[in-house]
Amino acid sequence: MRVVRSAVAEMHKYSTVAPIRFPDPGGAFPGDILLRPPPVVVDANVLRNDILYACRTRRRTVLVTAANAGFLRLFCAEHVYEEVIEHSSDWAADGQVTRDAFLRRWLLEYLPLIRVVQIGDGHLAWLSPAELDRVRHLAEPCQDPDDVPSAVLALLLEAFFLSEDVKPLSAVYGDADLSSHREWVGILKAGGDAGQLGKAFSLMVNTTVLVSEGLASGARRIAAATSPWLLVAAAIGAAWWYMNLSASTRQQVASAAKSFMYCALGAAVAYQEVQDQFTSAAPKAPGWVSLAADLPPSAALGRACLHTLARSCRCNLSAAELTKELPYLGIAQGEAKVRQVLRDAGPFTEVWRGRWQVGHAARALLRYLDMHPPRPEPRGMAQHALPLRFEEPSLILAGEQD
Numbered sequence: 443m444r445v446v447r448s449a450v451a452e453m454h455k456y457s458t459v460a461p462i463r464f465p466d467p468g469g470a471f472p473g474d475i476l477l478r479p480p481p482v483v484v485d486a487n488v489l490r491n492d493i494l495y496a497c498r499t500r501r502r503t504v505l506v507t508a509a510n511a512g513f514l515r516l517f518c519a520e521h522v523y524e525e526v527i528e529h530s531s532d533w534a535a536d537g538q539v540t541r542d543a544f545l546r547r548w549l550l551e552y553l554p555l556i557r558v559v560q561i562g563d564g565h566l567a568w569l570s571p572a573e574l575d576r577v578r579h580l581a582e583p584c585q586d587p588d589d590v591p592s593a594v595l596a597l598l599l600e601a602f603f604l605s606e607d608v609k610p611l612s613a614v615y616g617d618a619d620l621s622s623h624r625e626w627v628g629i630l631k632a633g634g635d636a637g638q639l640g641k642a643f644s645l646m647v648n649t650t651v652l653v654s655e656g657l658a659s660g661a662r663r664i665a666a667a668t669s670p671w672l673l674v675a676a677a678i679g680a681a682w683w684y685m686n687l688s689a690s691t692r693q694q695v696a697s698a699a700k701s702f703m704y705c706a707l708g709a710a711v712a713y714q715e716v717q718d719q720f721t722s723a724a725p726k727a728p729g730w731v732s733l734a735a736d737l738p739p740s741a742a743l744g745r746a747c748l749h750t751l752a753r754s755c756r757c758n759l760s761a762a763e764l765t766k767e768l769p770y771l772g773i774a775q776g777e778a779k780v781r782q783v784l785r786d787a788g789p790f791t792e793v794w795r796g797r798w799q800v801g802h803a804a805r806a807l808l809r810y811l812d813m814h815p816p817r818p819e820p821r822g823m824a825q826h827a828l829p830l831r832f833e834e835p836s837l838i839l840a841g842e843q844d
Contacts, residue, residue: 462510464554467811469803470793471557473757474512480724481601481752482514484556485592486525488604489518493526493547494537502551505604509555515752516556517599519591523558523804549806557801560788561591565598568745570728570736572616573597580613589613598745598789599752600727614725730769739773744783746771751790751800758799 465471484505492503502510509516526548534544566574577594581587589610596603596614603614611620727733734742750767751759759767761781768775784790784798791802803811 460510462506462551462554463512464811465803465807467808468793469791469808470797471757471799471803474755478753478755479512479515481517481599482509483517483519483592483596483599483601483603484522485518485589485603485605485607485610486522486529487606489522489526489548489552490529490533490537493544493552494533494539496547496551497537497539497543506551506555514602517559517595517601517752517801518556519595520558520560521588521591523556527806549810553804553807556804557799558804559595559801561594561598562788565594565744565788567738567741568598568748569594570733572728576613576616580609585609595789597725597727598748600724600749601752602723603725616725618726730771734771734773740783742771742773743768743775743779746775747780747783748789748800751798758793758797760796761798764798 463472492505496503496506505516508514527545530544530548531541534541537544566577569577577590577597579585580593581590586607586609589605589607590613592605593603593610593613595601603611605611608620728736730742730746733745737745746768747764750769751764754764754767756763761784762777764784765775765777765780768780784792789800790798791800793799
């Protein structure tokens with residue numbers, strides 16, 4: 443376990459300086475080959491505090507580092523994106539940083555990693571009866587109606603809701619104990635650890651499978667080209683070689699094999715430990731059978747599409763690919779039905795012809811990418827991941843405030 447955690451710490455060092463992963467100019471976010479990153483829905487106040495902290499310390503926060511490494515996937519409702527821009531001047535002044543520095547971080551470190559999702563009144567039909575009661579209570583004028591879209595998004599995604607406001611948190615988590623929720627930095631660190639361990643473990647397993655398949659394929663080709671007895675002779679030769687090793691050498695080979703097994707076991711145990719800590723922070727949603735019984739078929743299918751696509755490794759899928767990944771709902775969920783949901787529902791964006799993702803890249807970010815397509819930077823220049831050429835952020839973001 444100590445060796446594994448030391449290795450994770452070394453991997454995190456690179457993650458803190460790795461270049462920010464931008465979406466392509468069309469707004470398609472990059473996928474994560476080895477992992478299915480858990481979703482995190484973030485509200486405006488947390489973004490404000492996080493950006494101000496990054497500006498004051500001149501380094502990335504845990505939130506940005508974990509999202510950029512692909513260990514979690516950030517989502518926000520449309521109004522959150524607009525609220526950050528609208529209040530940027532006041533927040534920067536209160537935080538004693540320049541507005542230019544605030545918007546610079548927002549545009550070039552946070553927006554490339556955040557999927558902006560449109561949530562409307564129609565998506566209330568995707569909630570279970572208990573969830574809908576809590577959200578309707580939040581929508582009352584004496585509560586916090588502005589946070590309804592964020593709460594709905596967190597419930598539909600079954601995502602860790604990153605907020606410090608009690609009322610929307612209660613709408614998402616119900617009567618759950620939220621005493622530990624304020625320690626969200628530690629939870630995100632656990633999510634980052636789980637991501638590092640999961641990526642390393644997946645890579646190790648995939649490499650082992652590929653090597654095994656390669657050896658098996660090679661053995662079959664040798665047997666077909668020569669004789670199966672050649673493989674038997676090779677196996678006997680390998681056994682004879684091992685038996686003729688000195689006792690100390692055999693002991694070293696056995697010790698190395700044992701160390702590898704212990705390391706793999708330690709990685710699995712550590713991964714499960716931190717993964718449990720992170721997933722316990724997500725709201726508990728009803729099962730799919732229960733949702734299919736309580737919701738109209740189109741609503742249950744829409745929620746399943748949103749939940750599944752948000753966690754997809756490839757980030758964008760065709761209707762046929764998404765249909766294969768959906769959980770069994772007990773309702774009509776064929777490819778044609780899924781394609782109709784993707785076309786009609788606001789949370790989905792067609793980034794390429796016939797390929798869909800959850801949410802869209804921010805408008806300001808797309809304008810910036812149109813002017814300056816991202817390019818790889820030397821590793822030594824990547825600490826702040828800010829391009830050398832940069833117009834005034836207020837010019838790029840001006841259209842958002844008009």
